Amino acid sequence: MAFNFNWSPLTADAGFYKRARDLLTTALNKSPKPPIIVDDIIVTEFNLGSVPPDLEILEIGDLAEDRFRGIFKMCYSGDAFLTLKTRVQANPLNTCLSAKPGFTSPQPLAAASSLTIPLQITLSEIKLSAFIILVFSKQKGLTIVFRNDPLESLKVSSTFDSIEFVRDYLQRTIESKLRDLMMDELPAIIHRLSLQLWCPDQIAKEDDDSKETSEPGVNPLATPPLDAVDVHGHLLDPAAISELSLDGGPEAQLLFSQKTLLRLSDMTNSQVTSSLDTSTTKDVLIRAWAGPDRFDATATPPTATPNLVRTSSYTASAHTYTFSDSGSQDNGSIPSRPSLVHLHSATAGLSLGSGRHTKSGRKKKTRVVDLRSKARAGTETEPASEQGDETSDAASTATNPMSEPIMPHETLDLPEDELMSSKIRFNRSDRRPSFRTQAPNAPLATQVPSADIRKTDQTEGQASRTSEKAKEPAAPETSKAEWKRSPTGPMSDTSSVILEQAWIMKMAGEIARRVYEEKHRNPGFWDERDDVPPPAYDEAH
Amino acid sequence: MREFMQYITNAFYGATGWNDDNTYKDLNATAKGLIDFPLPRGLRLNLSSLATPHFATSYQLGTIGVVDGSISYLHSTIPLTNIAAQSDRIPLSALLRSYRRLHGLGSRDGQWCWEAEDTTPAGAAQPAASTTSPSATSAGSTLLYGRLYLPQSLLEALVVRRLTPELQVQLSAVSERSLRNGGTILGLMQYDRGKYGIEGLFSTDGGLLGFRGLYNFGGDTSPSSPGSPTGPASSENSGNGQSSEKERIYGRFSAGGEVYYGTLNKSGGMSLGGRFATLPAHRGTPLTATLTINPLMGNINATYAVLAKDYCALATRMEFNVYSYESEWAVGMELWSNRRPAGFLLGADPRNQEVVPEPEVPKIKERSFQAKLEWRLDDEGPGPSVPNAPENCEEYRGVLKARMDQNLRIGLLWEGRAKSLIFSLGTGIDLRKLDEPFRSLGLEIQYSS
Structure with a gap:
């Protein structure tokens, strides 16, 4: 038995990236954002890259023409990247005071004035390692569940790379947000995409x-x-x-x-x-x-x-x-x-x-x-x-x-x-x-x-x-x-x-x-x- | 509308002779009051009472879909005797007026601005006219205030203690479950020497340390000013120092700054600011102009407020950020009316008309064109030299406040007194979304005894 995994046809579809970008944009803006982010997060660029992930089949539970169930171990260290655009609040005093009760606020006169800065973040060098449970059927589309936290590491490069404090903060925040995205949102996104592909x-x-x-x-x-x-x-x-x-x-x-x-x-x-x-x-x-x-x-x-x-x-x-x-x-x-x-x-x-x-x-x-x-x-x-x-x-x-x-x-x-x-x-x-x-x-x-x-x-x-x-x-x-x-x-x-x-x-x-x-x-x-x-x-x- | 407890707290400051002008925090309070007035949301009912001169209570019930409310108590160690707490007698200006005139400096006459105008209408504007100096008794006086918001179980507490005539300590605290560590405490130490006022603060939220200072110069602060003109007097009226002093734009400059540093989150902030405001002794149009700069964030904020007529105040604000090139503007207006609010509802009540006698409005002389050109007042004898003094707040029964900003968002607020209820009816309108322009609507009713 042989499996043929095609990586490039996904990227060959012209409308694929646009759809994926839209889905990612809506997914990123769904949950309430921290006060430091003052605008919508927009996905401007998204590319899956040319290096496919390594898949190791651990178990196949069900196999038919229109159905498939299996467990994979996936390792990925490819050249996919993702670019986001948003605006952030640069004044730490402003974000710090915005969520606090006004009664004990020190009421700064102008020290908390806002300075919003457009921010571009590029996520690259994504390294994933995950156990994936994959269920596919023609009627229900593709369902993917990550058994563990898939994100191993990634590189966050942004407009503020020169400022160490901001860079570290961004790296931390984005990693935690991406973990949530992988565990909760990505399966839903893939499910929708597969529905569009197979059973519109x-x-x-x-x-x-x-x-x-x-x-x-x-x-x-x-x-x-x-x-x-x-x-x-x-x-x-x-x-x-x-x-x-x-x-x-x-x-x-x-x-x-x-x-x-x-x-x-x-x-x-x-x-x-x-x-x-x-x-x-x-x-x-x-x-x-x-x-x-x-x-x-x-x-x-x-x-x-x-x-x-x-x-x-x-x-x-x-x-x-x-x-x-x-x-x-x-x-x-x-x-x-x-x-x-x-x-x-x-x-x-x-x-x-x-x-x-x-x-x-x-x-x-x-x-x-x-x-x-x-x-x-x-x-x-x-x-x-x-x-x-x-x-x-x-x-x-x-x-x-x-x-x-x-x-x-x-x-x-x-x-x-x-x-x-x-x-x-x-x-x-x-x-x-x-x-x-x-x-x-x-x-x-x-x-x-x-x-x-x-x-x-x-x-x-x-x-x-x-x-x-x-x-x-x-x-x-x-x-x-x-x-x-x-x-x-x-x-x-x-x-x-x-x-x-x-x-x-x-x-x-x-x-x-x-x-x-x-x-x-x-x-x-x-x-x-x-x-x-x-x-x-x-x-x- | 200022809340009843705010009114009482201001009365406490007035009774202890604390000058709340002299703090950097309130540098642009006038423009803020004229532009950023809060709009009521939903229906809100306030029942307040100054039961004894030492003790005040206030109950609030509101509904914005869900019913909420609050209970607050206030205790003052010094009696708050000469203020009107009944809602049919409270001077509307004290609750509603946004334009803020400067107090006299350094005299500690203990006369709070609006109260002064009401209780001692003849001589309030002149600091020298104050009879008693409460500064001697004010040391050691304390104000305790607590407020419990009911469904949220949020508790606010405030302690104000006057240690010496120059030193005042404020401690405010909020306790709520959702906050980190269960709540925050803010300690504020204020030192007012008349010519300058400094403040130090500490907040448990992020271990914030702050320092603010304000320094006054020009106008009545300069040592030569009380008796003699500060500059070369005009040749026409060199004979009378008092009048020549008021001839030019007579006001006070203040400059200050603030620095904050969060010891736990290693963040900070600072700003510098300056203000020019005319003093009450100025006979022309009262105006206030401020400029604040935040050099770290590149923010420049300029406001200009003017009391064009006694019944009309205008304010503008411009903000510009030199780093992000973002700019904002907002304008605000306050229009007082002596017509009975909701008169069509209450019906004509001639008795009401007679109870309040029409005060004799001081005749403000128009300046001649020549005088205007020369940026001075008309020559005039030292006759009725007390401007605006016999202002009677009861002349006005309602006020319309309006504001608009660069996003074409409009806020409208109509406040006034109907019988013995003080009401505040406000709405927010967004002109960008014309299909559903009304963003908020609210009515607030206050009754106190």
């Missing part, structure tokens, strides 16, 4: 999505399935769908095919019990086989991920419940039964409590990540999907991300000692773990699923009671209720995002483990790094 139709949608997600509660019927059918299999027109409301009672359930729901719940129940008879689903659509045009509003996961911190906050919640749920249920046997996998993914968000009655306490035993068997499993199902007709009803849209469900098991496959080591790694060596920002968000994010669990628990309890009498009729009721109550829209969207994030988390842990091992092997290097913080942290204000 997503960009307009992204705005709509972000508007929608900002609403507190999402109506699942706001984005109804593409080809909604009623009980008898007739297509519903959108007008009829729009008339439905969440509390519309039985009408809402008519949206989803009774047959599909029946089958779904059947399979869920077969998971709950240890029944050996697990039916297969025919109408499966492999996401890898469908182009981006096949997936519209419902099928495509929400791509509104400009702020990575926000999206990764899902990860924590996904992490928590996939751990107890799928691990206890499937016991690592999933790869041999690929047909169940997507079913599980479809219901993972719905019937969270389904596994809790029977096997909640059990620990999984498989700890080996076997990617090949999964790949094989994926190919096995392909014929099945080809046979099945391609009309995507509610169920099939919900189960679209065929490959996603495999991923949470990898999260579980981490041995305990690995988890431990990752914790140590976070505490000691990594100063900027990407988890840090999401930690406060995690409790908030978990509230949604936990509420879900509570609700589904009730219905589950009813269902289990009724299923003693008659198992078949009870099942649709359960799933109907779940569909009705689930506060988030099409489950496939969120679950796929969640699972993907879970995979990233797992990879992050893996890297942490590697770094930790390396640290043990070569403690001197890392200790040095730990004890001497980067100059930006030295004199934090």
Whole structure:
């Protein structure tokens, strides 16, 4: 297998630099600026240079024509440069007094008069060294996460190079700001750029999505399935769908095919019990086989991920419940039964409590990540999907991300000692773990699923009671209720995002483990790094 | 509008005979007051009271979307007896007038300018006319002031203590959680010898050390001036020294400078400045001109303020930076009116008209053309030689202040008294953005008893 990384085509595109400059300008002016900067920061020149970065492939998690997941170690010491223009306040007394209460101000008469100086800063000789988690899919564009602080060193040359004090100050300030930029803004910028490159139709949608997600509660019927059918299999027109409301009672359930729901719940129940008879689903659509045009509003996961911190906050919640749920249920046997996998993914968000009655306490035993068997499993199902007709009803849209469900098991496959080591790694060596920002968000994010669990628990309890009498009729009721109550829209969207994030988390842990091992092997290097913080942290204000 | 506590603090300075002209900090206070007057934002309500001559309270409630407020208390060891604290009796000039006339130097007559005009209207302008000299009792007098801003839990404290007649110490502190180290303290030591005044200050914020000084010369400070003209007298009126003194532009020059150095952040600043202001004894148009230079930052700032008529004051300010070639200008205006503010709201009230008798405005003689050409006043006998003295502040009931700067931003402020409420209605207008020109709007109402 060979990878072909093209560095120059990026620069060959005439509009690329202009777009990148605009994106960088908006990113730099977003956060509140220190009082010394009195004007907007404008990126005037930006060049990626001709020297490509060194990439070392550490791990490839997923590989297909339209998808790629991998972890790289990147080292860069090329000739890229960046020129910024802004205006700064040159009077230290002015900046010093501007943020202070006026009551105790010494009220200088003219000593604090302002002197603004245009400033041009050129950043060059950028040296980067980073672990990069790269996720690419044709639908969602390119997502890059830096596992550690990527910036090793850079040279700041400015108008004030002759004045040592100013030069040092600028170097310090810019380094710390650039670190923030790399960790927070750059992934978002790259994501947007990739969306523009590969799926320009997503960009307009992204705005709509972000508007929608900002609403507190999402109506699942706001984005109804593409080809909604009623009980008898007739297509519903959108007008009829729009008339439905969440509390519309039985009408809402008519949206989803009774047959599909029946089958779904059947399979869920077969998971709950240890029944050996697990039916297969025919109408499966492999996401890898469908182009981006096949997936519209419902099928495509929400791509509104400009702020990575926000999206990764899902990860924590996904992490928590996939751990107890799928691990206890499937016991690592999933790869041999690929047909169940997507079913599980479809219901993972719905019937969270389904596994809790029977096997909640059990620990999984498989700890080996076997990617090949999964790949094989994926190919096995392909014929099945080809046979099945391609009309995507509610169920099939919900189960679209065929490959996603495999991923949470990898999260579980981490041995305990690995988890431990990752914790140590976070505490000691990594100063900027990407988890840090999401930690406060995690409790908030978990509230949604936990509420879900509570609700589904009730219905589950009813269902289990009724299923003693008659198992078949009870099942649709359960799933109907779940569909009705689930506060988030099409489950496939969120679950796929969640699972993907879970995979990233797992990879992050893996890297942490590697770094930790390396640290043990070569403690001197890392200790040095730990004890001497980067100059930006030295004199934090 | 000056806040009530500011008014009381000024009254304390007046009662202890402290001359707050003699500080470099307030060198261009006149132009600043005429141009940089604060605009009220939102709705603000002040309830104040000078409960005893020693104790004052003030409560403030405001809303700009969110409701906030403050509580403040003030204690003075010397009684503040002869000031009017009731809002229907407070002289509007004391609260609203921006043009600041110089006080007499070195006499320590203890007469605060506006109060003096009200309480002793006959002889206030002449320092010699002051009857009592409170400097003897002022030593050791103390002012304590505290203010708590409520939602923010911000606490302000101020202690002013007069150690000797020449020496005054001020200690101000702010405490708030968001500040570094929880707050800052500023200590200020002021020494006023009449001819010169110096100040030393220390701030815990950055370990700032500062030194300011102001030196007065010319006008009434020169030793020969009290009785005799400073220059060669005009041949026409050599007989009367008093009148010949006032014939020329009679004022005082002040020059000063300031130096700051932050011991912790190793930064500093300095400036030099000069001022010429006419003294109250000057009979022509009162004017104040200042020039400040910041040699480190290359900043030159010139202001010129003139009290064109008693009801009209104008000010301009030019700023230029020789390093960055940036320039700024701003003009400000203050127009007093003796019409009842909001008269259309309150309705005609003839009783109100009778309560306030129309004062006899002193007749200011126009100078002859010949005199103007020769840059002197008309010859005149030593008759009514007290200019502007019987000015009655109650003549005016409202004032319109306006300013404009080079960005075509306009500030308008209408202040006045309606019944026993003192109101201040202001708006900021940006002519560059004509689609939504009103940048701010505010109303402030003050009541005190």
